[in-house]
Amino acid sequence: xxxxxxxxxxxxxxxxxxxxxxxxxxxxxxxxxxxxxxxxxxxxxxxxxxxxxxxxxxxxxxxxxxxxxxxxxxxxxxxxxxxxxxxxxxxxxxxxxxxxxxxxxxxxxxxxxxxxxxxxxxxxxxxxxxxxxxxxxxxxxxxxxxxxxxxxxxxxxxxxxxxxxxxxxxxxxxxxxxxxxxxxxxxxxxxxxxxxxxxxxxxxxxxxxxxxxxxxxxxxxxxxxxxxxxxxxxxxxxxxxxxxxxxxxxxxxxxxxxxxxxxxxxxxxxxxxxxxxxxxxxxxxxxx
Amino acid sequence: xxxxxxxxxxxxxxxxxxxxxxxxxxxxxxxxxxxxxxxxxxxxxxxxxxxxxxxxxxxxxxxxxxxxxxxxxxxxxxxxxxxxxxxxxxxxxxxxxxxxxxxxxxxxxxxxxxxxxxxxxxxxxxxxxxxxxxxxxxxxxxxxxxxxxxxxxxxxxxxxxxxxxxxxxxxxxxxxxxxxxxxxxxxxxxxxxxxxxxxxxxxxxxxxxxxxxxxxxxxxxxxxxxxxxxxxxxxxxxxxxxxxxxxxxxxxxxxxxxxxxxxxxxxxxxxxxx
Numbered sequence: 001x002x003x004x005x006x007x008x009x010x011x012x013x014x015x016x017x018x019x020x021x022x023x024x025x026x027x028x029x030x031x032x033x034x035x036x037x038x039x040x041x042x043x044x045x046x047x048x049x050x051x052x053x054x055x056x057x058x059x060x061x062x063x064x065x066x067x068x069x070x071x072x073x074x075x076x077x078x079x080x081x082x083x084x085x086x087x088x089x090x091x092x093x094x095x096x097x098x099x100x101x102x103x104x105x106x107x108x109x110x111x112x113x114x115x116x117x118x119x120x121x122x123x124x125x126x127x128x129x130x131x132x133x134x135x136x137x138x139x140x141x142x143x144x145x146x147x148x149x150x151x152x153x154x155x156x157x158x159x160x161x162x163x164x165x166x167x168x169x170x171x172x173x174x175x176x177x178x179x180x181x182x183x184x185x186x187x188x189x190x191x192x193x194x195x196x197x198x199x200x201x202x203x204x205x206x207x208x209x210x211x212x213x214x215x216x217x218x219x220x221x222x223x224x225x226x227x228x229x230x231x232x233x234x235x236x237x238x239x240x241x242x243x244x245x246x247x248x249x250x251x252x253x254x255x256x257x258x259x260x261x262x263x264x265x266x267x268x269x270x271x272x273x274x275x276x277x278x279x280x281x282x283x284x285x286x287x288x
Numbered sequence: 289x290x291x292x293x294x295x296x297x298x299x300x301x302x303x304x305x306x307x308x309x310x311x312x313x314x315x316x317x318x319x320x321x322x323x324x325x326x327x328x329x330x331x332x333x334x335x336x337x338x339x340x341x342x343x344x345x346x347x348x349x350x351x352x353x354x355x356x357x358x359x360x361x362x363x364x365x366x367x368x369x370x371x372x373x374x375x376x377x378x379x380x381x382x383x384x385x386x387x388x389x390x391x392x393x394x395x396x397x398x399x400x401x402x403x404x405x406x407x408x409x410x411x412x413x414x415x416x417x418x419x420x421x422x423x424x425x426x427x428x429x430x431x432x433x434x435x436x437x438x439x440x441x442x443x444x445x446x447x448x449x450x451x452x453x454x455x456x457x458x459x460x461x462x463x464x465x466x467x468x469x470x471x472x473x474x475x476x477x478x479x480x481x482x483x484x485x486x487x488x489x490x491x492x493x494x495x496x497x498x499x500x501x502x503x504x505x506x507x508x509x510x511x512x513x514x515x516x517x518x519x520x521x522x523x524x525x526x527x528x529x530x531x532x533x534x535x536x537x538x539x540x541x542x543x544x545x546x547x548x549x550x551x552x553x554x555x556x557x558x559x560x561x562x
Contacts, residue, residue, distance in 0.1 A: 113339060118358045120341040125358070196377035196445075199337050200452050201367030201394025206401050210390050214381050 061259030071261065075249065079268060082245035085163045085238070086231035086276075089170025093231075094224060096143075096175025101182025102208070103136030108186065113195045114207060136179070143176025152238040166243030170231050178227060185219045186212055218287045225280040232276045236269050246272070289315045289350060289456055289488045290336065296344035296512075297331055305331035306342070307512035315455075318482060318489045320499035320520075323509035324532050329492045330374070332509070333460040336490065337371045338362065350455075367394030370454030370487075372478070374461040376445040380434035384444050387433050388416040391452030419447035423477065439466045442474065450481065456488040457481075464494050471495065475502055496528060 035041075045051060108114060110129045119126045148169045155165035194211035202210070213220070239247020246269050253261035290313040297306040305328040313319055321329055334340040335347065338354060347354050354365055370391070378387045386405060389412055393401055404412060413429070420426045423443035428436060433444060442462065449457055459478055463471035475491070479502045482489035493499045499506050500520045508515040508523075508531040516527050 117338055117341045118362065120343075122358070192373070192375060192377040193379040195339060196371065196373060196448075197379075197390055197393060199339060199366055199369065199371045200391055200448075201363045201365075202390070202401075203363065203393075203398065205398050206393045206396075209398070209402060209405065210382070210386065210393065211379050214379055217381070 058259055061257065062263040064260060065263045065267070066258070066261045067264065071264065075246070075265070075268060078239075078244070078246045078249045079272060081163050082232065082235050082239075082247070082269075082272065083276075085166040085170065085235040085243070085245050086228060088167045089174065089231050089235065090224070090228045092167060092171025093174035093178050093227065096171060097140070097178025097182055100136045100140050100175070100179035101186065103132050104140070104179060104183035105186040105212075106133065106183075107189075107191060108204065108208065108212070109133050113191050114198055114204065137183075140176035140179035143172050144174075144180065145176075146173065148173035148234050149237060149241065152243045153241045156242045161242040161244070163244035166235055166238040166245060169238055169243060170234055174227050174231060178224065181223050182220060185216050185223065189215050221287050222284040225284055229273070229276055229280050232273055236273075289313050289317070290490075291348040291351075292345065293347070294345035295335065295342050295347060297328075297335060297340065298343045304328075304512055306335065308345070309512070309514055310345075311507070311514060311517060313488060313490060316482075316486050316488055317505065318479060318503050319491070319505045319507060320503035321490065321492045321507045321509050322494075322496055322499050322531070323515065327509045328512040329509050330460055331512075333371070333458050333490075333492055337369045337458050338366050363394060367452075368455040370449035370452045370457045372442075372445055372449055372457065372459040372462040374464055376438075376441045376465075378433050378441055378444055378448075380432075382433055384420070384428050384431050384433050384436070385413060385416045387444055388419055388447045388451055391448040391450070394452070415451055416447070419450040420444070422450060422481075423447050439470050442466055446474065446477065453485070454487065456490065459489070459491040461492050461494060463498070472498065479503075 102108060106112070110119065110126065110133055115129075119129070151173050152165055152169035155168040159165050159168070189212055193215065194207050197207045197211045235243075235245050236247040236250070239245045239249070240251045242248065246265060250262060250265045250269075253259075253265060290311075292309050292311050295306060295309045296304070298304050307328075309332070321332070323329055331340065335342050338357070341355070349365060349369075352365070354362075357365060379390075385408055389404055389408060392404075392412070396404070403409075408416070417426055417429050420429055420443075423446050425436075425440055425443055428440060428444070433441065436444065442465065446462075457478065462478065463474050466474065475493075475498050478489060478491065481487065491499075491503070500523060503520055505518070506520045506523050507517045508527060510531055515531050516523070518527075
């Protein structure tokens with residue numbers, strides 16, 4: 001007896017698709033077990049007599065925290081410096097990331113409705129566009145592959161101690177991240193509005209200013225603010241290699257074993273980051 | 289205005305959207321293009337407004353060959369072509385005034401365009417207001433575009449074309465997303481405007497009734513080709529039945545084939561009274 005035609009054509013789930021998550025889980029498990037050994041994970045070490053003694057000394061040293069007015073007056077400068085580094089670093093990151101992001105937006109420079117007419121059957125023109133596009137995609141990857149800590153280390157060598165190398169480090173590392181994310185945000189915008197703008201005879205810049213950017217603005221601003229949050233945290237770390245701010249104070253107090261100062265500094269940093277988080281969170285909600 | 293000489297468009301996947309089309313459209317002429325979904329009408333319009341380049345044949349606009357235009361000559365040519373889209377194609381987050389004034393982008397310098405985005409000049413705002421009055425929603429001048437209804441947005445798109453002052457208006461299914469009364473109003477408006485400003489008008493329409501009522505010339509488009517091209521008084525039921533009968537073979541893409549067969553099933557030839 002023949003099966004009915006509808007039964008014969010009934011679609012079956014794809015078995016190979018179900019196989020994939022299974023294989024992935026297995027790989028993950030192997031990676032976990034391997035890493036346990038190779039990374040020398042020994043939880044027991046934390047509870048050995050010597051470790052306990054060191055930790056007790058560290059914690060006991062934290063109390064009472066340094067809360068004198070003199071100490072706080074000393075911290076106003078570095079705290080402000082941390083904020084300044086993060087703001088200037090973010091501004092520099094935008095200055096680096098925006099042009100790279102625009103050049104790296106394929107829908108603006110090489111593909112899609114904005115380029116279809118001009119690049120169809122014009123391989124030379126297409127090649128002339130692909131080169132800057134590839135550079136604008138490659139450069140940010142290099143920038144962000146190197147952690148801001150390493151950038152700061154290099155800039156301290158280049159321009160000396162102080163907040164400026166911190167600004168440069170954040171600017172370059174985050175400029176790379178902003179560039180990549182800006183182009184991704186812009187590429188994900190619907191092109192209907194832009195198509196209509198182009199059809200009125202508008203140049204690419206005008207299409208960008210009237211179409212793509214207004215449309216993507218909430219996402220662009222929101223991600224930039226998020227990066228600023230990260231920059232505040234990062235600028236604290238950067239002080240450890242001599243790039244100014246609260247981090248430099250933390251490093252100094254650590255080195256002098258003044259743990260009661262360290263705890264105040266860390267609390268201050270926590271307060272700072274929490275405030276910035278709250279501020280940018282509120283702003284982002286207002287824009288969305 | 290337009291001269292198409294053996295015009296074809298084959299997409300990268302091998303789909304033939306426009307297949308060897310030759311025709312002329314005179315200056316000031318009003319032409320309706322009708323035909324089943326998936327016939328390639330929208331692709332034809334995107335070739336005519338210089339968004340997509342044809343893969344075969346040649347195209348003249350105002351006696352100038354446009355096939356290999358690029359850069360500023362291309363933009364100058366686009367500037368004289370106004371397009372009304374099926375899905376209005378506005379920028380939703382901008383205020384209505386900016387979407388309307390976007391019709392001026394072809395004339396403005398980038399600097400002027402940016403300044404207008406911050407605060408439009410008084411005379412520009414007045415021009416936008418006047419265009420919106422013509423489409424019946426002057427009070428929406430400063431509203432945000434995404435707060436408007438679909439029909440209102442389509443009218444903003446028409447106001448944009450009004451401000452652009454093009455020499456030819458291409459309207460690609462401008463009324464398929466609005467209710468029938470408004471549809472007639474919009475078609476009527478575009479026809480009147482083209483009469484007032486001596487603008488050439490080419491409109492792609494789902495509604496055969498509207499095409500026959502408002503346009504002296506009707507082109508039947510099917511499988512990427514011109515099935516017939518006649519004065520509307522000579523369009524017979526037989527021609528229409530042949531135009532919409534059977535599946536559309538032009539576009540092999542499954543979704544489009546589905547759309548094609550659906551429109552055939554739901555199509556009822558309009559009653560003709562002579």
